[in-house]
Amino acid sequence: MTNVSLTLPFAGVSNARTYQALTTHDGQPLKGEQLIRSGRLARATPTDVAALQALNVTTVIDLRLPSEQAASPDIQSSAVQNIPAPLASDAVTAEYQTLPALFAFLRHHQGAVDWMIAGYQNMLLEPDQQASLAKMVRAVSAAPGAVLLHCSAGKDRTGVACALLLDALGVDRAFIYRDYLLTNTAAAEHAAALRNALRAAHGTGAMQEELAALGRADQRYLAAVFTLLDTRFAGSRGFIRETLGLAESGLHQLLSKFAG
Template structure:
């Protein structure tokens, strides 16, 4: 089954299904990650709706949403959940060049307020397929992917490879962001490593979080995700190995 799904308004939309997880594998066509869903064309909306997407988790900040303009193209057709992973609590972290990109990710994931818990809960409770997105579909989307896949027992190397998959789309992402004045201004102050998708970044993030939390599940619990939601996440996303 195709992992990457071509759309007109987005360049980084893909399926998180198929990865081996604890007790089975991640169900195909159940969880997606993406870049700028707010730029979907009418044809894209039809394509996304055909995937049985019922829940969209928007990881952008209030600042970004206000400047991207207009209603979300999927507004009224799906449940829209706002979960600003980078917010007033931690916005300064991405510009802190005393930290590596992986360390910035880790600090952000530990200081999202309720945003990380809100995103994970929305994924677990989605009546159909869910998709989460930010502007580039790399940093914040990568953090949520790592938390969800890691909690479900997906191997580190698969989480790392999925993050690095964005690398092939970085040129298109940069070109799209450059068309928007708000992003041109914002990214002028973002360290250059924030526009990379190296395998070492995700590998270091996983090692950093594991050293201080033990497991991704423990991280989620520390961020306010109840065990009942983690169990529901597993039920929703993991297709068990068939009994012979």
């Protein structure tokens, strides 16, 4: 079997998984367990930290905004380099970071699917976000050991970052979509809690639909990223080389890190 998403049963870190038996679409093997994705590390337990050490994690890349990092800082380890590379997956949740503020916004606005698609694509289009993606790719390529990528829930920003990396490595997109959608299973309990919180705040059915669109991993969102990569940037590798400015040498360093 090839291309396996392996769930990591951490106690204080949500939506954590790594990859095993990765291959490219033409069957070339890639190194396993070099890339780990998760939600924030603010509640990582000592056992979680030990598990990350056992996975040889030497670099943690935090994709959250500075305000999120300050409000819920990662657990630090002297053996790990922590690198901030902030991204914003959509303008709505970036601006309305508390539930009361988000619910107040949703009471008078609709269009969450479109907001999410635009937000995903803006991660590739906005100069500040391109700079963060370039920083992320360089950090992944230069890490002496495994790399952990995370945002808040490990869904949108982590989903786009991992999709970009896996696609550039030549992993089949069908697998990338399946891996991305696993977040919906991992976050099912959290999604139910959000629905209950909105119900308690007397949210309408329309608001529930908008909240669900903001909170789920939706294949349409990631498809919009791949469409943009293919039509404007000559694919993931072209985006890394030209738009992110890593040139052929930077792309080669990334590919070499994961070469089987």
